[in-house]
Amino acid sequence: MAKELRIVLRNYQVIDPLKIEDYLNTGGYKSLEKARKMGQSQVIDELKKSNLRGRGGAGFNAGQKWSFVRQAFADRKYVVCNADEGEPGTYKDRIIIENDPQSLLEGMAICAYAVGAAKGYIYCRGEYPYVVDILKQAVAQAKVKGLLGDFDIEIRMGAGAYVCGEETALIESIEGRRGEPRYKPPYPGVAGLWGQPTVVNNVETFANVPAIIEKGSDWFKSIGAASYPGTKVFTLTGDVVNKTFVEVPTNTTIRELIFGLGGGIPQGRRFKAVQIGGNSGGFIPESLLDTPADFDSMQKIGATLGSGAVFVMDETRDIVDVVERTAKFFEHESCGKCAPCREGTMRVHEIVEKINHGKGTSRDMALLERLGRVMSAACLCGLGQAAPTPVLTTMQHFMADYQAKVTG
Amino acid sequence: MAEINSIIKQYKGLPGGLIECYHAIQQEFNFIPEEAITEAAKAFAIPAAEAYGVATFYYYFKIGGRGRYVIRLCESSPCHIAGAAEVVAALAKELGIKMGETTPDGRFTLEYTECVGQCQATPVITVNSRPFGDITADQIPGILSQFR
Numbered sequence: 001m002a003k004e005l006r007i008v009l010r011n012y013q014v015i016d017p018l019k020i021e022d023y024l025n026t027g028g029y030k031s032l033e034k035a036r037k038m039g040q041s042q043v044i045d046e047l048k049k050s051n052l053r054g055r056g057g058a059g060f061n062a063g064q065k066w067s068f069v070r071q072a073f074a075d076r077k078y079v080v081c082n083a084d085e086g087e088p089g090t091y092k093d094r095i096i097i098e099n100d101p102q103s104l105l106e107g108m109a110i111c112a113y114a115v116g117a118a119k120g121y122i123y124c125r126g127e128y129p130y131v132v133d134i135l136k137q138a139v140a141q142a143k144v145k146g147l148l149g150d151f152d153i154e155i156r157m158g159a160g161a162y163v164c165g166e167e168t169a170l171i172e173s174i175e176g177r178r179g180e181p182r183y184k185p186p187y188p189g190v191a192g193l194w195g196q197p198t199v200v201n202n203v204e205t206f207a208n209v210p211a212i213i214e215k216g217s218d219w220f221k222s223i224g225a226a227s228y229p230g231t232k233v234f235t236l237t238g239d240v241v242n243k244t245f246v247e248v249p250t251n252t253t254i255r256e257l258i259f260g261l262g263g264g265i266p267q268g269r270r271f272k273a274v275q276i277g278g279n280s281g282g283f284i285p286e287s288l289l290d291t292p293a294d295f296d297s298m299q300k301i302g303a304t305l306g307s308g309a310v311f312v313m314d315e316t317r318d319i320v321d322v323v324e325r326t327a328k329f330f331e332h333e334s335c336g337k338c339a340p341c342r343e344g345t346m347r348v349h350e351i352v353e354k355i356n357h358g359k360g361t362s363r364d365m366a367l368l369e370r371l372g373r374v375m376s377a378a379c380l381c382g383l384g385q386a387a388p389t390p391v392l393t394t395m396q397h398f399m400a401d402y403q404a405k406v407t408g
Numbered sequence: 409m410a411e412i413n414s415i416i417k418q419y420k421g422l423p424g425g426l427i428e429c430y431h432a433i434q435q436e437f438n439f440i441p442e443e444a445i446t447e448a449a450k451a452f453a454i455p456a457a458e459a460y461g462v463a464t465f466y467y468y469f470k471i472g473g474r475g476r477y478v479i480r481l482c483e484s485s486p487c488h489i490a491g492a493a494e495v496v497a498a499l500a501k502e503l504g505i506k507m508g509e510t511t512p513d514g515r516f517t518l519e520y521t522e523c524v525g526q527c528q529a530t531p532v533i534t535v536n537s538r539p540f541g542d543i544t545a546d547q548i549p550g551i552l553s554q555f556r
Contacts, residue, residue: 088484088523126431126468127524129537156424157431159466162522176424176452178465194423237486237527244528279485309527311486325488329522335465 002248002256005223007231008207009247011100017134020141023102029147031210035110043114043213044070050217051229052209056082056165056202057277057306057382059228059295062209065199068189069115072197079112079120080193080200082170083135086125086162087278088329089309092233093203095245097124097131100207101138105153107206110213111199112151119152121193123170126159162333166381167200168192169335180337181381204233224250225294232293232308236262239269239314248293255289258312269314273398277306279326280386282393283319302393304386319401323390324349324356330387341384344375348391361408369395411436412444420451426462430469438536439474467521475510475517477555480534484523490530491544498545499533502552515556 006012015022023029035043048063069077081104085093097104108120124132135155142148161179163169168182171193192198208230212220221229233247234257241263248261258264258274265271273283276293282303284291291297298305313322327349334345351368354360372388372395379385395402412433419429426448433444440463449459463469479499483492500506503516510517526532529541533551540551 085525086523089486089527090523091525091527094525125525126466127521127534127537156428159427159431160468160521161466173427174424176426176462177458178461235527237530238489243530275485313489317489322485322489325483325485329484333522 002252002260004246004261005231005249006247007211007223008096008103008204008233009099010211011103012095013099015100017099017101018137018141020102020138020145020147023100024145027214028102028210029106031213032106032109032113032147035113035213038213040070040114040116043110046217047114047209047212050212050220051227052205052212052220053228053295054202055204055208055232055308057087057304059305062201062205065189065201066111066115068187069117069197069199072190074197076119076194076196077115077117078193078196078198079108079115079117080167080171080174080188080198081108081120081122081203081206082165082167082200083122083124083128083131083203084158084165084170085203085307086165087280087307087309089235089237089275089311090278090307091235092245092308094128094131095233095235096203096207097134101134102142103207103210104203105138105142105148107209108153109148109151110209111201111206115197115199117199118150120154121174122153122155123164123174124155124157125164126157129157132157161335162329163335163381163383166383169381170200171198178335180335181383183380224252225292225297227296228294228305232305234293234308234310236310236312238312239265239317240310240312241266250294251292253290253292254284254310257293257310258289262310262312265312265314267314269316271312272315272317273313273319273394275311275313275322275390276309277304278309278311279329280304280383280389281306281309281311282389283397284393285397302396304389319394319398320352320356320405323394324352326390327352327387330383334383334387338380338384340375340378341380341387344371344379344384345387347371348375348388352391355402355405358405358407360406362406365395365402365406409443412441412447416444416448416451426452426454426459427466430463430466434469438476438478439470439472442471445471473510473514475515477515477535478517478519480519480521480524480537481507482522482524482526482530482532482534483520486523486527487531492531494545495531495533495543495548498548502548516552
């Protein structure tokens, strides 16, 4: 039976999130103090050894990312926190910030010290104005106490664009422009915000840092899956009894998430599918539920861990109808910069809509599959590359649902 | 106009501050008045086309008009399967307008949105960004009465 293990949410309902004294009383900002004594390269080494990998979806080793920025030769460097969680079904970053904003700030301050940055930004989505208020208060409190030293953190608010979760689009948006992804390379670690070396990490990634510095890399590495250690915050939505968030070791299986902590399917119905990682995630059938939810295990089954959204569908759900909704989402959210995504998301939506309304043929199915593969390979950024995932994985695992609707 | 310019002035010196500036204008008007775009373009020393480009890229910004209360309905998958369509129908019926429209008295605007990150309580609507969760069609008149 899976149990919760709280690292990033260790202060949930333990402290008053808007009272920095509470955070300090639980040992808050001791890790920053310790980091400053360790020295920059040792902080990065410790983080690298811990194998903390990005919690935003890409799973890159955080310490390695920091080391690129530390080694980069530049007068100014930046630390950016991606709090633009836009994956439908995800609200983990909101929960982390609402309950413990100082852990995030401390994590960012440790990063700033390690890479030599004097300025940080938190880019928070426009749907969360109340979270922006919390962050502003938290930064003000940390400044009054002099805890951040010469590190300055500014909060910027997004304005309803899913693509801004992509790190270079996010950077464009902080610079005050349309949030269109940049061509890579160069990556932000080399030329990011205002062309300077920039660390971009997710809220959950930064929130893990103070605990790792406090307890050491060996402690962290011993938790969860070996290749993606630590915990992950999941948000359970859809047809599941406990629609809630949970923080569990990364070797927890999907089945344990849904049927253990999630309490199973309501109304005695049977499980049909689960989509993990938001709209860009793959659909997973019952036969694969014993897969651990860590990054690599998910990748092996053609799915993704992504943001950790767990969207459960029971036997009464129409998979093709849900995929149509997802396809509409991507058509709406495509920024239009590259043709494979701009045209592709529109055509995917068109074809899935046709099939869902009983007007599709087997030729449409073949076209859809081919278009999906082309987009995965040809789109400029992660949005377009991942957009066909729901289509391709449902065609793989739930073909009967399509066949029931296809004519001729 | 003086009001718009005084807001713009506060953000003029902020690097990349155009989006923050638009937020502040919307905070005041609930939308971005046409003239604010051209004034902002001047202040930030960018072509008006670019200032329009930024304002139209982001769904939360709206140039022109909008009601005093913007009701947004999430249509992402978790809300979709939880019955968002019935909530849309109830809102449209109660207000006598379609999605994307504003009531003649300028009080309410209905807009679709993608996930608002309150998926523990689907379906979700927001009224001027304040979330209301686990919404059913018959709760709509009661919620609207708080803003009438």
